[in-house]
Amino acid sequence: MSLKDLPAALRPREKLLALGPAALADAELLALLLRTGSQGQDVLQLAQALLDRSGGVAGLLATPAAALEGVKGLGPAKRAELSAVIELARRALAATLRERPVFESPAAVKDYLQLQLSQLTREVFSVLFLDHQQRLLAFETLFQGTLSQTSVYPREVVQRALALNASAVILAHNHPSGMAEPSRADEFLTRSLKEALALVDVRVLDHIVVGSGCTVSFAERGLL
Known part of the structure; x- marks a missing residue:
């Protein structure tokens, strides 16, 4: 099930636009990146399962791309997108450390x-x-x-x-x-x-x- 198949009140994108990103749970933010679920689970369930598997957002951000191979519902495109987000997080933190003591x-x-x-x-x-x-x-x-x-x-x-x-x-x-x-x-x-x-x-x-x-x-x- 994709995001568009969810009831309007449960769609993370609409919630974000109405209330801002801080109003979304971790799984909802991740669901925006994943966009679609897999057989037997909608995208929010897939997002929560991935967070549970990784030990939360911090664990997911620290997970090597290779470790995501074989995860049900994560094909090459989704793994690439997650890897890009993780690398952006690393670069953003590095930029902070370069700019300030x-x-x-x-x-x-x-x-x-x-x-x-x-x-x-x-x-x-x-x-x-x-x-x-x-x-x-x-x-x-x-x-x-x-x-x-x-x-x-x-x-x-x-x-x-x-x-x-x-x-x-x-x-x-x-x-x-x-x-x-x-x-x-x-x-x-x-x-x-x-x-x-x-x-x-x-x-x-x-x-x-x-x-x-x-x-x-x-x-x-x-x-x-």
Whole structure:
């Protein structure tokens, strides 16, 4: 069943035009993108099923396109449209971080890292390199590992910071298990990187651990 087949009172487009996008539920907004359902479920049911499968909007935005293959009701065209929306969200958040100091939008930093890292099946270590005004210069994944751990070499982080003329960094890595709680090894690594980067006058502003739908900030925990 498509949107046009729904009763007028249930059509998300008409509701949006009358009341504004904030009046729509997550499933209704997603239904506007999907437009049609699949056999046995209308478009609103398909949208809700997709959100439930992904763990909500945040989970859906962080879902790789490949992970949507085989989902009933999502053909290549719909997957492409969702991927485009997800990439637009990443770019919008990155633009925010490039335009303003990161401490003015800590939520945007976490949202950006969630989009980049939360659905990866291998642990990776990434760095947000910042200029002297603490705006984003670059986001780079420097090391990739196994399901449970990644080897990180401080010398390479320092070299990259110098190459980008960075004044500060935010460290980040994911826990594919879904739990964002830092380990003792994470704490030791953070201290090692902080000391190495201090030698070249680069500050470590935070280390953010990304789980499934959650993040933990070392700065907020007082661990830096």
